[in-house]
Amino acid sequence: GTLYSPHPLQTPLCGPGVQSAMLHCPWWTAFSPAPYPAFSSESPQFMSSTSFLASQPCVDTSYGPPTTTPSFLPKTGDFPQDSAYLDDLSNASIFSSSVDSLSDIADAPDFLPADSLSQVPTIWDVSTGPAAHEKLLLPTGPWTGLEDPVSSLSSTPLLVSYQSQSQPEEEDEAEEDEGEELGHTETYADYVPSKSKIGKQHPDRVVETSTLSSVPPPDITYTLALPASDSGALSALQLEAITYACQQHEVLLPSGQRAGFLIGDGAGVGKGRTVAGIILENYLRGRKKSLWFSVSNDLKYDAERDLRDIDAPGIAVHALSKIKYGDNTTSEGVLFATYSALIGESQAGGQHRTRIRQILEWCGEAFDGVIVFDECHKAKNASSTKMGKAVLDLQNKLPQARVVYASATGASEPRNMIYMSRLGIWGDGTPFRTFEEFLHAIEKRGVGAMEIVAMDMKVSGMYIARQLSFSGVTFRIEEIPLSPAFERVYNRAALLWAEALGVFQQAADWIGLESRKSLWGQFWSAHQRFFKYLCVAAKVSRLVGLAREELARDKCVVIGLQSTGEARTREVLDEKDGQLDCFVSAAEGVFLSLIQKHFPSTKRKRERGAGSKRK
Numbered sequence: 001g002t003l004y005s006p007h008p009l010q011t012p013l014c015g016p017g018v019q020s021a022m023l024h025c026p027w028w029t030a031f032s033p034a035p036y037p038a039f040s041s042e043s044p045q046f047m048s049s050t051s052f053l054a055s056q057p058c059v060d061t062s063y064g065p066p067t068t069t070p071s072f073l074p075k076t077g078d079f080p081q082d083s084a085y086l087d088d089l090s091n092a093s094i095f096s097s098s099v100d101s102l103s104d105i106a107d108a109p110d111f112l113p114a115d116s117l118s119q120v121p122t123i124w125d126v127s128t129g130p131a132a133h134e135k136l137l138l139p140t141g142p143w144t145g146l147e148d149p150v151s152s153l154s155s156t157p158l159l160v161s162y163q164s165q166s167q168p169e170e171e172d173e174a175e176e177d178e179g180e181e182l183g184h185t186e187t188y189a190d191y192v193p194s195k196s197k198i199g200k201q202h203p204d205r206v207v208e209t210s211t212l213s214s215v216p217p218p219d220i221t222y223t224l225a226l227p228a229s230d231s232g233a234l235s236a237l238q239l240e241a242i243t244y245a246c247q248q249h250e251v252l253l254p255s256g257q258r259a260g261f262l263i264g265d266g267a268g269v270g271k272g273r274t275v276a277g278i279i280l281e282n283y284l285r286g287r288k289k290s291l292w293f294s295v296s297n298d299l300k301y302d303a304e305r306d307l308r309d310i311d312a313p314g315i316a317v318h319a320l321s322k323i324k325y326g327d328n329t330t331s332e333g334v335l336f337a338t339y340s341a342l343i344g345e346s347q348a349g350g351q352h353r354t355r356i357r358q359i360l361e362w363c364g365e366a367f368d369g370v371i372v373f374d375e376c377h378k379a380k381n382a383s384s385t386k387m388g389k390a391v392l393d394l395q396n397k398l399p400q401a402r403v404v405y406a407s408a409t410g411a412s413e414p415r416n417m418i419y420m421s422r423l424g425i426w427g428d429g430t431p432f433r434t435f436e437e438f439l440h441a442i443e444k445r446g447v448g449a450m451e452i453v454a455m456d457m458k459v460s461g462m463y464i465a466r467q468l469s470f471s472g473v474t475f476r477i478e479e480i481p482l483s484p485a486f487e488r489v490y491n492r493a494a495l496l497w498a499e500a501l502g503v504f505q506q507a508a509d510w511i512g513l514e515s516r517k518s519l520w521g522q523f524w525s526a527h528q529r530f531f532k533y534l535c536v537a538a539k540v541s542r543l544v545g546l547a548r549e550e551l552a553r554d555k556c557v558v559i560g561l562q563s564t565g566e567a568r569t570r571e572v573l574d575e576k577d578g579q580l581d582c583f584v585s586a587a588e589g590v591f592l593s594l595i596q597k598h599f600p601s602t603k604r605k606r607e608r609g610a611g612s613k614r615k
Helices: 016-022 084-090 114-119 158-183 236-248 271-284 299-309 355-363 386-397 435-445 447-460 484-510 517-538 540-552 566-575 586-598 602-614
Strands: 051-053 136-138 188-190 206-209 261-263 289-294 317-319 333-338 370-374 402-406
Touching: 236 261, 236 271, 261 271, 271 289, 271 299, 271 370, 271 402, 289 299, 289 355, 299 317, 299 333, 333 355, 355 386, 370 386, 435 447, 484 517, 484 586, 517 540, 517 586, 566 586
Parallel strands: 261 402, 289 333, 289 370, 317 333, 370 402
Antiparallel strands: 051 136, 188 206
16 A cells, blocks of 8 residues: 655654655655655645745655665775785884874773763764755645644554565575675685795695785895705795894884894794794894793704704804803803793802893893794783893893794783883884883773784784694594503502502601691692603504504604603613613603602601791
8 A cells, every 4th residue: 555654753853843844855755655645746735835944954764775885885896906005005004104003092082981872973963965955845834634744644654664665585685695705704814925935835835814814014125145045944934934024123113122023923834943044144144142032941952953954053052051150151153041041040159140141241232133032922921020021121131132022822912912022012102102001902992903903013014923724634533442461550550559648648647747738749749640641651552553654645743742751861861871771761750759759758857847947
């Protein structure tokens, strides 16, 4: 049937008079499925009206057909097909531009408070265009045959009726389209160096997050001094990271310090070789001294291996833990140290010496070599821990040093970025005066803001993050049957620990040990480690068989161990002057260490009592 009246509009700008006037706006008839007999536009009485409403704009309530695409939105084919527009992004960093900067993320004083949302302008308060500002003719004379034109019409709402005929089906189609688009959204994108053209392809497929892949890196202006080699010791991806790191090191921050670089590559991309390449590049440039900080002294051997693999065996690696306090006889090379060594100190000879002072003396005042903070997420909470403060202190006292941060999780948590003072995200000349302001602004806005920061860090040339692709990876759990011989070993081990428990209890009773919390803590801790090593050992034979099968298929085998038993092996080597004449058992070492160090005895009781008195 024919619809005769609109639904009464309950808005501040649309009173009854405006509702009547809206029936005769030029755009109203476009949505009428049939002419209005009672309000024909040919009515002489209605058209003779001379009154008009000049102060109230006529608001378009139709919204148009839902399927119409707004003209201001670009269509799929409207984007430029060349990459010139991407190059422009490289010169528009939110850290360097005064117009588009992180200040857009910073707190603005003129934001509307949450309690004033009811006063936010709505669509009814917004002028809708020239057609909406035409004069609205209202009748001044009496209505022919109709006393109240609005109340006497049918109460069926025109707008709702019109939408109900067309929207549900279209909304369903839109939801289906949206679901299809979401189903094809990729989290990662294949990564190839876009600006760097040197080096061989990485041996495995590498990807980058889709958000980072949406922005390009800056143009390359730095020329490497590394010798051109076709050996493939450094892949194209690793050479690209070395190039951008050295290029960023040529930049000076507003504070006068040299800019740093963050390597966020995941496992398998080769952060170790990349870091070694940066050290070699600077060594060839005449900067013969470098600092390399990591989480363990054992990683010194990995650093030596990485330098050897890139044909740089001439660069010596000195372990700080093997150098006496105050000894700075080593002239050049890499000084390898742990983060905990930064807070080391000694009172030997009545002189107070610290490791950080020793490091600063070795570097010299005008040090402009490389400082590598490997696995730098270990320096998190720099504002509250002594080790973290030492990391910041070292960077402040060596302002011209070329700092490299290396961590697969470096930029995932903004709170842990406090030690990355050389990135130039906060401080003088930036939208954030302090790290606390940056942290507050980012955490308040969630993961999206951190993604924007990471994207701009890439655009600015201070960050690179790639990882191996997991496309096609499958997972299965291999159940390893235990041999009867191993079952006997396991059962005898269980009886051994049951007997040890009784002996420890009896010895503690004999010497009258009152506080036994520490004793049992050590006992059960050793108990867990013992059986962990035993379970690992049970898998070795089957693992070797599986590895040989995969190697026969020309696959690369990577074995992850919860513990290698290296510490126990080194103990035996030290005891026997570097000679091994027996099998080294990590489980046996745990049990013997428990007996030797923690078995209850009167001597240990006296030592423990003396220690508590000193405290």
